[in-house]
Amino acid sequence: MFGISGTELLIIIVLAVLMFGPERLPEFSRKAARVFIYLRGIANNAQSTLRTELGPEFADLKLQDLNPKSFVRKHLANEVAALEDAQREVMEATKSLGDATKLAGQEADAAANTLKAAPSPVAAAVALAPTPFDPEAT
Numbered sequence: 001m002f003g004i005s006g007t008e009l010l011i012i013i014v015l016a017v018l019m020f021g022p023e024r025l026p027e028f029s030r031k032a033a034r035v036f037i038y039l040r041g042i043a044n045n046a047q048s049t050l051r052t053e054l055g056p057e058f059a060d061l062k063l064q065d066l067n068p069k070s071f072v073r074k075h076l077a078n079e080v081a082a083l084e085d086a087q088r089e090v091m092e093a094t095k096s097l098g099d100a101t102k103l104a105g106q107e108a109d110a111a112a113n114t115l116k117a118a119p120s121p122v123a124a125a126v127a128l129a130p131t132p133f134d135p136e137a138t
Helices: 006-056 068-075 078-117 121-128
Strands: none
Touching: 006 121
């Protein structure tokens, strides 16, 4: 209740009895209850006025929604979820691209190794061809 534990409530009651005395305590508690009911009525009236003035799209408006953090969280929840989905898709695409790159590199290495193992006829012909000599160039 109001974020107060049992021991704290007991301490408040004992302090109230000591400060106001047992004779005046019921009077102060009635006054406190009236003030609380009055403030709750003002809050409910303000809430209903806001609902009627803002229109039907804000029919589910609560006083907690007027807190800027909760207001933003409530109205941007779908957008945040869409951004998280997009982020997850980008991460999956990055991972699959990395896997494909790794596989392509392995295949390229394997192809290079097979080319090194078996000399091609073009490479053999180039190696056996005489080198042109130009006596005037030296």
